[in-house]
Amino acid sequence: MTITEVPNVAGAIETLESHLHPQPSFDLADHPSPNGREEVWRFTPMRRIAPLLEERANEDREGDPAVAFTLNAPDGVEASTLNRGQAPRGTVLVPGDRPAALADLGCEDALYVRIPANTEVAEPIRLEIEGRDAGRRSNAVHVIVAEPNSKATIVYRHSGSTQQLENIEIDVRDGANLTFVSLQDWADDTLHAAEHTARVGRDATYRHVNVSFGGDVVRMHTNVYYDGPGGSAELFGLYFADAGQHIEHRLFVDHNAPHTKSNIDYRGALQGQDAHAVWIGDVVIRKVAEGIETYESNKNLVLSEGARADSVPNLEIETGEIAGAGHSSTTGRFDDEHLFYLTSRGIDPVEAKRLVVMGFFVDIIRRIGIPDVEERLVAEVERELAASVGAAK
Amino acid sequence: MSLVINDLHVDVLTEDGPKQILKGVNLTINPGEVHAIMGPNGSGKSTLAYAMAGHPKYQMTSGSVTLDGKELNELSVDERARAGLFLAMQYPVEVPGVSVSNFLRTAKTAIDGEAPKVRTWVKEVNQAMGALGLDSSFSGRSLNEGFSGGEKKRAEIVQLQLLNPKYAILDETDSGLDIDALRVVADGVNRYTGQGDRGVLLITHYTRILNYIKPDFVHVYVDGRVVTEGGPELAAKLEETGYDAYIAAARANA
Ligand SMILES: Nc1ncnc2c1ncn2[C@@H]1O[C@H](COP(=O)(O)OP(=O)(O)OP(=O)(O)O)[C@@H](O)[C@H]1O
Ligand SMILES: [Mg+2]
Numbered sequence: 001m002t003i004t005e006v007p008n009v010a011g012a013i014e015t016l017e018s019h020l021h022p023q024p025s026f027d028l029a030d031h032p033s034p035n036g037r038e039e040v041w042r043f044t045p046m047r048r049i050a051p052l053l054e055e056r057a058n059e060d061r062e063g064d065p066a067v068a069f070t071l072n073a074p075d076g077v078e079a080s081t082l083n084r085g086q087a088p089r090g091t092v093l094v095p096g097d098r099p100a101a102l103a104d105l106g107c108e109d110a111l112y113v114r115i116p117a118n119t120e121v122a123e124p125i126r127l128e129i130e131g132r133d134a135g136r137r138s139n140a141v142h143v144i145v146a147e148p149n150s151k152a153t154i155v156y157r158h159s160g161s162t163q164q165l166e167n168i169e170i171d172v173r174d175g176a177n178l179t180f181v182s183l184q185d186w187a188d189d190t191l192h193a194a195e196h197t198a199r200v201g202r203d204a205t206y207r208h209v210n211v212s213f214g215g216d217v218v219r220m221h222t223n224v225y226y227d228g229p230g231g232s233a234e235l236f237g238l239y240f241a242d243a244g245q246h247i248e249h250r251l252f253v254d255h256n257a258p259h260t261k262s263n264i265d266y267r268g269a270l271q272g273q274d275a276h277a278v279w280i281g282d283v284v285i286r287k288v289a290e291g292i293e294t295y296e297s298n299k300n301l302v303l304s305e306g307a308r309a310d311s312v313p314n315l316e317i318e319t320g321e322i323a324g325a326g327h328s329s330t331t332g333r334f335d336d337e338h339l340f341y342l343t344s345r346g347i348d349p350v351e352a353k354r355l356v357v358m359g360f361f362v363d364i365i366r367r368i369g370i371p372d373v374e375e376r377l378v379a380e381v382e383r384e385l386a387a388s389v390g391a392a393k
Numbered sequence: 394m395s396l397v398i399n400d401l402h403v404d405v406l407t408e409d410g411p412k413q414i415l416k417g418v419n420l421t422i423n424p425g426e427v428h429a430i431m432g433p434n435g436s437g438k439s440t441l442a443y444a445m446a447g448h449p450k451y452q453m454t455s456g457s458v459t460l461d462g463k464e465l466n467e468l469s470v471d472e473r474a475r476a477g478l479f480l481a482m483q484y485p486v487e488v489p490g491v492s493v494s495n496f497l498r499t500a501k502t503a504i505d506g507e508a509p510k511v512r513t514w515v516k517e518v519n520q521a522m523g524a525l526g527l528d529s530s531f532s533g534r535s536l537n538e539g540f541s542g543g544e545k546k547r548a549e550i551v552q553l554q555l556l557n558p559k560y561a562i563l564d565e566t567d568s569g570l571d572i573d574a575l576r577v578v579a580d581g582v583n584r585y586t587g588q589g590d591r592g593v594l595l596i597t598h599y600t601r602i603l604n605y606i607k608p609d610f611v612h613v614y615v616d617g618r619v620v621t622e623g624g625p626e627l628a629a630k631l632e633e634t635g636y637d638a639y640i641a642a643a644r645a646n647a
């Protein structure tokens with residue numbers, strides 16, 4: 001595989017007044033409609049995403065919501081709703097861009113999921129999110145609170161056709177352990193803009209796993225900041241961009257507390273004309289954040305001509321007293337030589353490609369460490385690859 | 394039943410268009426025979442190997458290669474392998490992300506048309522790797538990635554042993570091996586030929602390996618053609634005289 005390696009820390013952008021994270025605000029007036037030349041929008045296909053920048057209410061109809069939500073919460077988990085302005089809604093997430101501000105504005109009743117203190121929920125909490133109409137808007141706000149020393153796994157599965165704005169605020173309180181998996185398995189015509197923001201408490205453990213396969217345009221922010229020392233965040237991602245698809249992941253970790261850890265690891269495969277993947281990793285290490293450790297990595301595997309991967313790691317360091325910081329970004333190509341080698345051993349070409357992509361993804365999946373989730377994701381990847389690369393024999 | 398190369402002409406596809414490399418190669422490898430091919434750098438030995446395996450950069454323009462009667466040119470790369478052809482490459486390709494164990498299982502399944510028995514397979518793999526001096530940690534590593542030159546060559550012979558093709562082309566499998574590794578690799582090849590009905594085309598620059606793997610025939614290859622043939626004694630003679638006389642003769646004929 002041809003690999004181009006971006007140099008380590010030294011090459012990173014080390015500015016503080018970053019243009020990468022505009023001032024968050026609930027006020028729509030603070031988020032004028034972007035024209036596409038802004039740093040944070042310059043990779044996004046503005047014409048295609050235009051409907052998500054308009055102020056629109058939920059386009060539900062009597063007995064026919066724009067998006068159907070099915071929550072499967074095991075015993076011990078509490079689910080209810082929160083109005084605009086009703087705490088804890090708005091505590092962790094303040095909208096960072098126009099779609100996020102619109103999501104909040106357009107959502108009267110946020111879903112509120114509470115995992116009580118000292119509760120360990122063995123079964124994953126599952127939420128099925130099914131779009132029902134590519135022409136209709138859904139504005140979703142979800143508030144998830146993992147109370148102190150609780151432990152749970154949450155799995156979201158997005159499917160179907162819709163125009164969805166989605167804010168998820170996740171409060172991982174002191175000593176809690178939360179794994180959040182978000183699978184984007186949308187139909188080809190879906191538009192999706194999301195902001196997932198987590199606050200990680202003292203000695204808390206947070207894992208966020210993004211799996212983006214479907215959709216016309218998918219643009220996801222994954223943000224993390226800390227609420228005390230000792231917190232750890234792992235942000236994993238897998239994506240597969242097919243012909244014409246735009247999949248954009250923007251990550252922001254704000255090391256605002258000492259002795260915190262973060263690890264970002266995203267891998268994507270691209271195939272087909274105008275398949276476009278964007279990955280922006282941004283880690284800020286504040287002056288107070290002594291003794292932190294961070295690493296961000298993005299790997300792309302380009303399977304055909306005509307596909308494009310943009311990958312930009314940033315590291316903004318305000319203190320010299322850190323335990324470790326680094327980043328890497330590589331783009332490899334599955335080329336004729338790989339194909340020849342594998343097929344010369346009797347493996348048919350489709351299977352060879354599948355083998356390479358599967359190996360590339362499984363590496364990340366195996367790091368999640370929850371067998372049930374791992375198995376499901378392996379199955380999801382196999383299904384996606386059967387559809388996009390060709391069926392397994 | 395044999396691997397028959399008949400008046401084979403091959404072009405390599407370059408950026409400036411096709412360039413003729415093989416200019417009429419004739420060679421028949423019967424089951425149970427070991428044929429050594431020797432020749433100077435650039436004479437087209439790897440071209441012959443790649444063309445037979447079906448590498449897309451090499452084009453058979455005339456002549457034919459048949460494997461037990463099957464015309465190879467009509468088969469895709471994977472079909473040739475499933476028909477019983479194996480190429481141990483001069484420069485094995487690194488394939489990141491695909492583990493050795495997963496690759497071997499997939500290849501074995503493809504070649505045999507059914508998945509190997511789970512219980513015996515792992516043992517078989519470990520045994521084959523052990524015999525070639527690769528410890529079991531190689532199973533979990535990405536295929537050829539970060540392998541030393543010698544480890545890559547050993548891994549090719551592990552595959553030869555596990556896939557057990559009817560005919561094997563070994564392209565400079567002995568290059569870059571230390572003296573112990575050379576013996577280990579030769580033992581692997583001898584186990585394979587020891588079955589009695591396998592054909593081998595051994596491409597090499599060194600008579601050293603021919604002390605371990607006894608060829609039945611030696612072919613000398615210059616500028617895309619076989620210029621002389623003989624038994625093992627020919628290799629010994631080449632060691633003394635070199636290729637100069639053959640190169641001069643080839644030039645005179647051209
Ligand atoms: N892409 C290319 N463009 C031009 N010439 C090429 C190209 N690929 C191969 N050749 C030429 O084809 C000829 C045969 O190469 P080949 O690799 O078959 O030689 P070889 O006999 O295996 O040599 P060695 O002993 O060094 O391995 C060489 O002269 C080589 O330069
Ligand atoms: Mg060669």
